[in-house]
Amino acid sequence: MKKGKENGVKVEVPRIFPKGLKIFIIGGGRACKALLETIMGDASMEVLGLAEINPEAEALPLARQLGIPIFEDYRVVLDMPQVDLILNLTGDKALEEELRDLLKKRGRQTEILGGLGGRLLWGVLGRKDYLAWTDPLTGLFNVAYFYRALEEEIERGMRYGSPFALLFMDADNFKDINDRLGHLQGDRVLKAIGDAVASSLRSADIAVRYGGDEFTAILPETQVEGAVKVAERVRKKVEGLGDSLGVSPLSLSIGVAVFPLDGVTAEELVRRADWAMYQAKKMGGNRVFRLGVGKEPPAFFRVEDALSLVSQKGEKDKFHRSHSEVVSKFSVEIGKALGLNRAMVRLLRVAGALHDIGKAEVSFGEGAWDYKEHPLIGAYMLRHVPYLRGIVPMVLYHHERYDGKGFPKGLMGKQIPQGAQVVLLADKLHHFLEHEPQWRVGDLLKALDEAEKDVGAVDPQMIEAFREALKSRPQDQLLLAF
Numbered sequence: 001m002k003k004g005k006e007n008g009v010k011v012e013v014p015r016i017f018p019k020g021l022k023i024f025i026i027g028g029g030r031a032c033k034a035l036l037e038t039i040m041g042d043a044s045m046e047v048l049g050l051a052e053i054n055p056e057a058e059a060l061p062l063a064r065q066l067g068i069p070i071f072e073d074y075r076v077v078l079d080m081p082q083v084d085l086i087l088n089l090t091g092d093k094a095l096e097e098e099l100r101d102l103l104k105k106r107g108r109q110t111e112i113l114g115g116l117g118g119r120l121l122w123g124v125l126g127r128k129d130y131l132a133w134t135d136p137l138t139g140l141f142n143v144a145y146f147y148r149a150l151e152e153e154i155e156r157g158m159r160y161g162s163p164f165a166l167l168f169m170d171a172d173n174f175k176d177i178n179d180r181l182g183h184l185q186g187d188r189v190l191k192a193i194g195d196a197v198a199s200s201l202r203s204a205d206i207a208v209r210y211g212g213d214e215f216t217a218i219l220p221e222t223q224v225e226g227a228v229k230v231a232e233r234v235r236k237k238v239e240g241l242g243d244s245l246g247v248s249p250l251s252l253s254i255g256v257a258v259f260p261l262d263g264v265t266a267e268e269l270v271r272r273a274d275w276a277m278y279q280a281k282k283m284g285g286n287r288v289f290r291l292g293v294g295k296e297p298p299a300f301f302r303v304e305d306a307l308s309l310v311s312q313k314g315e316k317d318k319f320h321r322s323h324s325e326v327v328s329k330f331s332v333e334i335g336k337a338l339g340l341n342r343a344m345v346r347l348l349r350v351a352g353a354l355h356d357i358g359k360a361e362v363s364f365g366e367g368a369w370d371y372k373e374h375p376l377i378g379a380y381m382l383r384h385v386p387y388l389r390g391i392v393p394m395v396l397y398h399h400e401r402y403d404g405k406g407f408p409k410g411l412m413g414k415q416i417p418q419g420a421q422v423v424l425l426a427d428k429l430h431h432f433l434e435h436e437p438q439w440r441v442g443d444l445l446k447a448l449d450e451a452e453k454d455v456g457a458v459d460p461q462m463i464e465a466f467r468e469a470l471k472s473r474p475q476d477q478l479l480l481a482f
C-alpha cells in the first residue's frame with residue numbers, strides 16, 4: 001500500500017497484490033521481459049530470482065539492470081523459503097510437477113503458477129495500472145488516482161509556482177432519475193455525464209469520477225477565470241444532455257477552488273471545492289460557484305480528531321459526551337439484535353459516536369446554522385475520510401423518519417439506510433434514559449415502549465426485533481453506569 005497523507009486525507013492506493021509479494025520466475029524469455037517491464041518500480045512485488053539456462057535470453061539484460069539474481073538451475077528456489085509464488089513461464093509442465101513434489105517433501109506451501117495461470121497473471125499485471133486507476137463505468141480516473149495526481153500537482157505548484165484549479169461536480173437530480181427510471185438508466189446517465197465532463201476539458205486536464213454521481217477535475221496551469229470558464233462549459237454541456245437522454249432536467253452543481261489562493265494542501269483544496277459545490281446546490285443547483293475569500297467551510301477530520309472533539313466536548317458538557325457514548329453503545333446492541341454482521345456493527349459503533357458531529361463547535365464562518373443542517377454538515381465533515389465513508393449515510397439520515405416526515409431529505413420506509421434508523425432508535429432511547437444513573441436491560445425495554453409511542457419514527461420491525469432480543473436476556477443485566 002502506498003500512502004499519501006495530507007492533514008487527515010489519507011490516500012490508500014489500491015493494489016491487486018498484497019504488499020511485498022515475493023516471486024521467483026522460471027524462464028527468461030520474452031514473456032519474462034514483458035513481465036519485468038510491467039512490475040518495474042512496483043513496491044508491491046519483488047522478484048527474488050530468475051532461472052534461465054540460455055545466457056542470450058531476452059529478459060536477462062533487464063533482470064541484471066534491476067539487480068535480480070539469475071540462476072541456471074531453477075531448483076535453487078527450494079532453498080528460498082521466503083518466496084510466495086513461483087511463476088513458470090517456460091511452458092514445461094514436467095518441471096512444474098517435479099518442483100511441486102520437491103516442495104511438498106520439504107513441507108512448503110509455495111504456489112506455482114504456470115501455463116494458463118502464468119499467462120493470465122501476466123495479462124492481469126499488464127492491465128494492473130489501468131484497472132487500479134480507472135472507474136470501470138465511465139472510464140475516467142478514480143478517486144485513488146485523483147488524490148495521487150492532486151499531490152503531484154501541489155508538489156509541482158510548490159516547486160515552480162504554477163497555479164492549478166480543482167472542480168467538484170455533483171449531479172443535481174440524479175437520485176430522482178435513479179428512482180424514476182432505475183439503475184440501468186442511471187448508469188447510462190452517469191456514463192454520459194462522464195463523457196461530457198471529459199470532452200469539455202483540455203487534454204492536460206484530469207477528469208475523475210469521485211464516486212456515485214460526483215465528478216472532479218484537476219486543471220493544470222489554470223487560474224480562477226480559466227477554471228470558471230471550463231466549469232461553465234461542462235455545466236452547459238450537461239444541461240443539454242437531459243433532453244437528448246430523455247431525463248430532463250439534468251444539471252450539475254460545480255464548486256471551484258484554485259491553488260494557491262484557496263489552499264496549498266489537498267485537504268484545504270478539496271474541502272473548499274466541495275463546500276463551494278454544496279453552496280451551488282443550495283442556491284438551486286445548475287451553477288458554478290467559488291467560495292469567497294474569508295468564508296470557511298466546516299473542517300473534516302480523521303476519526304481520532306473527531307472522537308477527541310466529541311470527548312473534549314464531553315468534558316465541558318456531560319450530557320453530550322454521554323450522548324455520543326450511549327448512542328454508540330445502543331447502536332451496537334440494536335445492530336447485534338438485528339443479526340447484522342461484525343463489519344456493520346463496527347460501523348454502527350462509530351456512527352453512533354459521531355452522529356451529531358455536525359453540531360460540534362467548530363468554526364463555520366459567519367451566520368447561524370439551522371439545527372436541521374447538522375446531519376448534512378456532519379456528513380460533509382466525514383465523507384472525505386476514506387475509512388469512514390461507510391458511516392456517512394448513517395450520519396446523513398439519522399433524522400429521517402420511517403413515515404417520511406424527517407429531515408434533511410424526507411426519505412421514507414426502506415429508502416432510509418438501516419444503519420441510520422438504528423442510530424435514530426438509539427438516540428431516542430437515550431432521551432428516555434438520560435436522567436438515570438445506570439441502566440439495565442429492563443430499563444431499556446421500558447424506554448423502547450416509550451420510543452414506540454412516537455409512531456412512524458422508526459421501522460416497527462426493527463423495534464420488535466430489538467424487543468425480542470432484550471426479552472431473552474437477564475433483565476437486571478447492567479448495560480451502562482455513570
Ligand SMILES: [Fe+2]
Binds near residue numbers: 355374
Ligand atoms: Fe442528531
Ligand SMILES: [Fe+2]
Binds near residue numbers: 323327355356427
Ligand atoms: Fe443525537
